[in-house]
Amino acid sequence: MDRLANRLAHRLTALGVGVGNVVAVFLDQHSDRIVALLSVRKAGGAVLLLDPSYPQERTAFVLNDSGAHLVLAHAALAARLPAQGSRAVLLDTDSDTQSDADAGPDAVARAALAQTPVPEGRSQDLAFVTYTSGSTGRPKGVAIEHRSLVAYADAMTRVFTGTGITRGRAWGSPSRWTGAAGMPLRDRHVHAGDGHSLVPRREA
Structure with missing residues (x-):
């Protein structure tokens, strides 16, 4: 998986993605x-995570408002994207994400693309973009910097592995803090260490 991500990262770089550029992820x-x-x-x-179950009007608004010029999607979902605006990169028809085999005439080139890219960046660069529900009007974007993610991850580590919570259940949002870390596990249990687990509220 890491090698596939490296290859796709190299392709994104070739498509113009650099530090702070917003790329939408439109996948189930x-x-x-x-x-x-x-x-x-x-x-x-910077990641913009989109939910394919949301109305097309919301998706179109968020893509336009965020300035995302690329959307990573599957072919079956591409039809739900706006006809104009962001360019779709289809992961299920892209050789960069379909095989992890470094064999054949392109073995050297594929092996090179499997190497981890090292982009230059700063702690104040944009890392993640999320939007409010829009229940009281239009959705509002929230820009999250790398330093904010680091601080949040550090705080969660201290809370769930320290002495502030006794062994048992604690209210939390798995989709929020695992999504911010780049691992969206919505509606799944998240093990936080020291015997604690975060679970969806409806299961608690």
Whole structure:
């Protein structure tokens, strides 16, 4: 998976993705979504995670408002994307995400693309973009910098492995803090260490 993400990251770089550029991920729960998230980070871009179940009008608005010029998707979902605007990169028809075999005449080139790219960046660069529900009007974008993610991850580590919570259940949002870390596991259990687990509220 890491090698596939590296290859896709190199392709994103070739398509113009650099530090702070927003790339949308428009995928259902699938291993390709993790590959897509990792590839955007490896290319230095900022992740905009889109839910395919949302209305097309919302998707179109968010893509336009965020300035995302690429959308990582599957062919079956591409029809739900706006006809104009962001360019779709189809992961299920792209050789960069279909095989991890470094054999054949292109073995040397593929092996080179499997190497981890090292984009230049700073702690204040954009890492993640998320949008409010829009229940009181239009959705509003929230820009999250790398330093904010680091601080959040550090805080969560301290909370769930320290002495502030006794062994048992604690209210939390798995989709929020695992999504911010680049691993969206919505509606799944998340093990936080020291015997604690974060679970969806409806299961608690």
